[in-house]
Every structure is written in C-alpha cells, then in structure tokens.
Amino acid sequence: MSALAPAAWPVAEASLTRLLHVDPTRGTYRDARITDLETLLRPGDLLVLNDAGTLPASLPGWSRLGLIEARLAGPPGGSGEWPAVLFGAGSWRDRTEDRRPPPELGTGERIQLEAPGPDRGLQAEIVSVSSVSPRLVGLRFDREGSALWSALYRIGQPVQYSYLRATLPFWHAQTAFAGRPLAAEMPSAGRPLRVSQLRGLRARGVVLAVVTHAAGLSSTGDPALDAALPLPELSLVPSETVAAVEHAKAAGTRVVAGGTTVVRALEGAWRDGGLQAGAAITALRIGPGFAPRVVSGLLTGLHAPGESHFELLQAFAPRSLLEAALDHAATSGYRGHEFGDLSLILSEALP
Amino acid sequence: MQLSGKAALVTGASRGLGAALAGELALRGARVIAVARDARPLEGEVARIRGLGGEAHALAADQGDKDAVYPLVGAATGLVGPIDLLVLNASTLGPIPLRELVDTECEDFARVLEVNLLGPFRLIKAVVGSMVLRGSGTVVGISSDAAVNGYPGWGAYGVSKAALDHLLRSWAAELAAGGVRFLSVDPGEMDTRMHAEAMPDADRGALARPEDVARRIASLLEADASPPSGARLEATALEPVA
Numbered sequence: 001m002s003a004l005a006p007a008a009w010p011v012a013e014a015s016l017t018r019l020l021h022v023d024p025t026r027g028t029y030r031d032a033r034i035t036d037l038e039t040l041l042r043p044g045d046l047l048v049l050n051d052a053g054t055l056p057a058s059l060p061g062w063s064r065l066g067l068i069e070a071r072l073a074g075p076p077g078g079s080g081e082w083p084a085v086l087f088g089a090g091s092w093r094d095r096t097e098d099r100r101p102p103p104e105l106g107t108g109e110r111i112q113l114e115a116p117g118p119d120r121g122l123q124a125e126i127v128s129v130s131s132v133s134p135r136l137v138g139l140r141f142d143r144e145g146s147a148l149w150s151a152l153y154r155i156g157q158p159v160q161y162s163y164l165r166a167t168l169p170f171w172h173a174q175t176a177f178a179g180r181p182l183a184a185e186m187p188s189a190g191r192p193l194r195v196s197q198l199r200g201l202r203a204r205g206v207v208l209a210v211v212t213h214a215a216g217l218s219s220t221g222d223p224a225l226d227a228a229l230p231l232p233e234l235s236l237v238p239s240e241t242v243a244a245v246e247h248a249k250a251a252g253t254r255v256v257a258g259g260t261t262v263v264r265a266l267e268g269a270w271r272d273g274g275l276q277a278g279a280a281i282t283a284l285r286i287g288p289g290f291a292p293r294v295v296s297g298l299l300t301g302l303h304a305p306g307e308s309h310f311e312l313l314q315a316f317a318p319r320s321l322l323e324a325a326l327d328h329a330a331t332s333g334y335r336g337h338e339f340g341d342l343s344l345i346l347s348e349a350l351p
Numbered sequence: 352m353q354l355s356g357k358a359a360l361v362t363g364a365s366r367g368l369g370a371a372l373a374g375e376l377a378l379r380g381a382r383v384i385a386v387a388r389d390a391r392p393l394e395g396e397v398a399r400i401r402g403l404g405g406e407a408h409a410l411a412a413d414q415g416d417k418d419a420v421y422p423l424v425g426a427a428t429g430l431v432g433p434i435d436l437l438v439l440n441a442s443t444l445g446p447i448p449l450r451e452l453v454d455t456e457c458e459d460f461a462r463v464l465e466v467n468l469l470g471p472f473r474l475i476k477a478v479v480g481s482m483v484l485r486g487s488g489t490v491v492g493i494s495s496d497a498a499v500n501g502y503p504g505w506g507a508y509g510v511s512k513a514a515l516d517h518l519l520r521s522w523a524a525e526l527a528a529g530g531v532r533f534l535s536v537d538p539g540e541m542d543t544r545m546h547a548e549a550m551p552d553a554d555r556g557a558l559a560r561p562e563d564v565a566r567r568i569a570s571l572l573e574a575d576a577s578p579p580s581g582a583r584l585e586a587t588a589l590e591p592v593a
Contacts (some may be wrong), residue, residue, distance in 0.1 A: 153422035
C-alpha cells in the first residue's frame, strides 16, 4: 500500500481541503472537496461537531533530575489533578518515538515549568503515577483560577509533531468554532470547516449540534502507553444535542460525527437504551464489530492501519474498502495527519 | 438575554466604564472575565466585585498585541466556558494631550487603530465561531460621539471609533441570521480618567457617572425588546435605571 504524505502546515485556503467520500453501502469511494459537503449532506442530516478548544498542553520544564516536557493529556479531574505524559529532553522537532524518556520521577517530585519572575514561576507536583506507564502522571499545579490559566497560556504551546514545518501559533491549533479548552490535541476533523461553511450548511437545512469532548494525546512514543490509547476522556453532551439526535432518529435522517472524537462522545453517551446528556468519562474503545447506536457516518482525517483511529473507522466501513480508499488517496496526493485532507465515510442510504 | 450564568468578557475593565460594566454584569449573575493591560488595578477591581458577591476573574492582556488574543480567549474560556457576551470597551486616545492630525505621528495613529479597531476584530474572530455554532451571543462595542462628529484633536480616536462602529455593522450584516447580535453604544460623556486626560478643564459635575451608564447598558442587554443587530445606540437616550 502507498503511504500518505503528512501535511506539514495548514493550507491557507481551507476550502481547498480535499474530501474522499467513502460510501460503505455501495462499496465505493469518490474524490470531492470539503465544500462539497453542501451536497453530500442533505437537509435534515445532523452534523455533530466537537467544539473543544485546544489546551496549551506542551509545557517544557525541569526537574531535580534534568529537563523534561510535560504534555497535558486532558482537563483536570475532580480533585484538581491534571493527567500528563512526561517526556525527556527534546522538543516537538524530534520524532515522538525518538524522544528521550524522562528521568524517573515519583510522587512528591516537583517540576519547575517557568523561570522565576515576578513570582517563583509555575510549578507542579507529581501526585500520582499510573500503573500503565510511569510516564503517565497526575500533576497538581501550585496555583489555580486565572493565575493558573494565565500561566498555562504564557508558557504552554499546542502539542505538535515533527512533520510540521514550524511552531504552531494558537490560531492554527484551534477549530474556528472552539469553545472550552479541554482537548490535549485539536479535534482536527473540524479544522477545515469555516464558520461561513457551517452557516451555509445550516441554511440548506443541515442541523448542527455540538459535543465538547476532551480529545487526548494521539501519540506518546511509549509503547505501553500508546497501546492503551485512547485513554478515558471527558465528554460533555448538551441536552440540545440529545434532542437533535432523537429528532434525527425519529425522522430517519443521518447523524454525522465531525471526527472520531464525536463518535466516541456520542457512542460513549449511549447508556440505558438512550443517549444521555451531561458530563461523563468514556473509556469506550471502538473497532471492527462495534455496532454504532447513534452515529450513521463520520467526517474524519485519513487514517492508516495501525492507528487506533483506523480501528474505529472499521465500525463504519469494511477494512478492504478503507484500505482501497486509502491507497487511492495516497496515490492521488491526499495529505495525512491533522492538517491534511479529510474523508467522509457515509452511506447514501441509512441501513 | 438573561445575564445570569452567562460568560461575559469585558475589556478595559480596570477602571472607568469597563470596571463599572464588569461589576454590573457580575452583580446581575454573569461570570465575568475582566481584562486590562495592567494586572494590579484590574485585580483590585476583581476583588471589589467578589467582595460584593459577584464572580469575576482578572486576565491581564494587551488587545493591541495579536499574539495575546488567542491566549486571552483560551484562558477566559477555560475559566468560564464559551463567551456569551463580549464587551469591547478598551480603547486608547493616543498620545496625551490630544493633538491635531497634522501633529500626529503615523506610528501613534497606527497604535490607536491597533488597539481600538484590530484588537476588537481579533477578539470577535476568536469568540464568534462558537457563538454562531451555538446559535447565540452578543458583542457590544463602546463607541463615542467622536465616531460621528469631527472634533479637533480627536482625529485618530474618532476614526478608530467610526471604524469600530462600521466593523460591528458589517459583522451584523454578515451574521444577520443565526442568533448572534452586534451593538454599538455611545456612552456619552462620563466622569472617567480618560475624559480627564482628554479634556482636563471639563466641568466634572456635568458628566455622567460610569456606574449609571453601566446600569443602562446592562438593562439594554437584558431587555426583552432588543434593538436590531447592527444598531448604534446612545446611552443617554436609553431608559434611565433607578
């Protein structure tokens, strides 16, 4: 199979983003553009988007035993403890799998994340260490509220990977409709969607709804940890979205997830025979054989075998079709990863 | 809109009308992000609001700095959730004492536009996508009489306020359907430090109190009969509030 080249930078004109439409029922795929969503989606279809903003999750710092980088893996739990993955010396310019491991830091160790200035600088304490990997820890910062958020945005950067050309400014690491910063990495399927396009879809009768899903890190370079991804993630499903899904189901129209994180949020919120509104942690893992209860199809990046996202896609289309479509995408110059092109995996007719 | 429980971001909130608005919105139940360049007076205002039982958070930022805007909105949203109400109050007069355009340096003119026009544009851009998707939101720009009348010495400021009015009008035209509204409010002459800097000889007794103007604006926002998006209003013509 041909490999997909990664996009090294966001395209200046989002409307040029390519869209590979895969129809699982017909077993076909077809080249399109993101702007063709206007015809690929029909009046009454429900498009659910993840409006989570992107955390300034990459925090360089130093410990008693040397340089580290802490990458926040999501928002804090109820106890105020932030999940984070530790890396050794280096930066996003190094391939994740080549990053040096962090020094062995146990609970009670302190990490200095900011040079002392007007105050002593942001610090965090390791308050827990995961049994999955010693690199997955719980951090407690030395401040809270606006002092903490100001400090995080002062020193933190969006998480990014070595195939990118330059350091990402915040506006490239956000969707155009981002709200509460809960995601460790941008929910990237929504990135090429301009606000004007969303308004156009709405004007054509496509219904829009949101979930806020705390998308976690996509890669850590730690085999034990990578095998456990995605970790349990926080989802907020508004009651308006539940109503919109119920309406679509009753009307027999399609529910389209704007990204794999939306699939996880919606399918994870299906409990006791219905979609439940509210905040919940989902540990749901979706792969071949999973029968979606809520989602008819999805808008997603192009994912290759070996990625957990590729497993998820097999709940919506057979592996052979996904592989053929991916091969076509690679030979046709589609770009991969979070700033790349998209695919729409959606059948014309509901099963 | 009912202000209770809404996430509101107010710029220029360390003194004058901005501080009064931050306090008024918080006392009506909004969760307020108070923004200004200088942290110390801002934190004082936030402490005052909290002392009165309101929710407020201080974030120091310069809206004239492009790189500051996304971190500001990110931190604000992390604290109170997606912004429902954006109040564009911060502005600069430019160099004091005011000077005629013929004596205004190009760089000073550019700085006034950077703070009074581009800053608001960037802030709107950073919050409006979420408003559109959620189908609701309000953006209020604080304008000035100098936006519609030419006064000697007020050129740079007046141009920036006229442009701000038109910026909001243009946003309103583009997003006419969809639940997001844009309003300009001319607060009238108020007894503030900015006014004293611009017109040191003014009779303070003839000037409105910023707290009274803030109450009128907050009541306008909560009124059932909202003016149409894109409207420009004069605070002195709004219903006085007891």
